[in-house]
Amino acid sequence: MIPDDLPLWLSLLVGICVLAGAFLTLVGSIGLARLSSFYERIHAPTLGSSLGTGFILLGSVLYFSVTGQRLSVHEVLIFIFVSVTTPVTLMLLARAALYRDREEGAGEVPPSRFGRDDG
Amino acid sequence: MSAAILFWTLAAAQVMLALAMIATIYRVIKGPRAQDRIVSLDALYLNAMLLLVVFGIRYGTAVYFEVALIISLLGFVGTVALAKFLMRGEVIE
Amino acid sequence: MKRVLPYPLLFAGLLLMWLLLQQSFGLGHILLGAVIAFGATHAMAALQPERPTIGRPDKIIRLIVLVLADIIRSNLAVARIILAGGRGEHKSGFILLPLELRDKSGLAVLSCIVTATPGSAWLEYDPVGSTVLVHVLDLIDEQEWIDTIKHRYEALLLEIFQ
Structure with a gap:
């Protein structure tokens, strides 16, 4: 539970961080729902996975460091993990989507360049 | 006073994250193709993970952070497996 | 040394991370963490990653x-x-x-x-x-x-x- 004798600056700082992170994540998810093609939508989740996660975890680190309830190892680990894995999953999915689109001959996708060396 | 400020900002953040989850679920349902659904699932577990972190701040326990860590680990493995499945190229959806 | 412990820095880092996650430095946690870190370093060695050459760390x-x-x-x-x-x-x-x-x-x-x-x-x-x-x-x-x-x-x- 939140202690009553919390300093005002801390609650404001943590609140702003968490709100900013949640807002960016929300915007990213709205983008996911609103943007019109797959390759545009792939940009939307990075909003939540970069600054959204960063702000929320920063708020959490600040809160637990100042109140001294626990050591914030988990936040650091989660941040490292999310920032490394999200690009990897997005790249894999993008390549899968390219492969599938080429297979079906869908328009607007550039052709594969493998096996050509004309630069 | 300051506890009340933090309580309400955290509540507002939780509402935003819940709305974000609804937006991703909309895209999971609507598709139109498998890769769209998987990108949205990826975003969905990320949002759920963040929601748990905010819960963790609110209740001040480490358990939520352990859950968040496990969600981010397993979610990554799941998404990679699904992406690999798409790469193998099943033709009929 | 190289055979028993292929990546000593990774081993130390994993053990430290395990202890920090458990938030305790008891003997049981140190032993369990050491076993897990030992297994993980050998799994890493089995993958045979290329060592990156870093010219300008600054x-x-x-x-x-x-x-x-x-x-x-x-x-x-x-x-x-x-x-x-x-x-x-x-x-x-x-x-x-x-x-x-x-x-x-x-x-x-x-x-x-x-x-x-x-x-x-x-x-x-x-x-x-x-x-x-x-x-x-x-x-x-x-x-x-x-x-x-x-x-x-x-x-x-x-x-x-x-």
């Missing part, structure tokens, strides 16, 4: 600062595009980018940077022609994007991974 901090600044800026830019309506005004498209960077670790770092910054996504690298296909959400000037990625990141990464 430039890494500059790279991190640059990436952080770019992530903040592009977050705001993409948020504005999404809130402005999602369709219509912006124009997205593919760019074919020629690269001079050949080092595998350097390419991995570059691909993560490009994808992690909102607004640009690394799609496909072609090792034969040494080009990469990038998708950009807000494509106003193709040449400007090519210059940005090549001058800001590739030049720095070429210096770091000699």
Whole structure:
């Protein structure tokens, strides 16, 4: 539970961080729902996975460091993990989507360049 | 006073994250193709993970952070497996 | 020594992380953590990763600062595009980018940077022609994007991974 004798600056700082992170994540998810093609939508989740996660975890680190309830190892680990894995999953999915689109001959996708060396 | 400020900002953040989850679920349902659904699932577990972190701040326990860590680990493995499945190229959806 | 403990730094790091996660330094936790770290270092050795050669470690901090600044800026830019309506005004498209960077670790770092910054996504690298296909959400000037990625990141990464 939140202690009553919390300093005002801390609650404001943590609140702003968490709100900013949640807002960016929300915007990213709205983008996911609103943007019109797959390759545009792939940009939307990075909003939540970069600054959204960063702000929320920063708020959490600040809160637990100042109140001294626990050591914030988990936040650091989660941040490292999310920032490394999200690009990897997005790249894999993008390549899968390219492969599938080429297979079906869908328009607007550039052709594969493998096996050509004309630069 | 300051506890009340933090309580309400955290509540507002939780509402935003819940709305974000609804937006991703909309895209999971609507598709139109498998890769769209998987990108949205990826975003969905990320949002759920963040929601748990905010819960963790609110209740001040480490358990939520352990859950968040496990969600981010397993979610990554799941998404990679699904992406690999798409790469193998099943033709009929 | 190399046979028993292939990656001593990784072993120490994993053990420390385990103890910090448990928030206790009891004998049981140290033993369990050591066993897990031992197994993980041997799993790592079985994968036989290439050791990256880092020529200029001092430039890494500059790279991190640059990436952080770019992530903040592009977050705001993409948020504005999404809130402005999602369709219509912006124009997205593919760019074919020629690269001079050949080092595998350097390419991995570059691909993560490009994808992690909102607004640009690394799609496909072609090792034969040494080009990469990038998708950009807000494509106003193709040449400007090519210059940005090549001058800001590739030049720095070429210096770091000699």
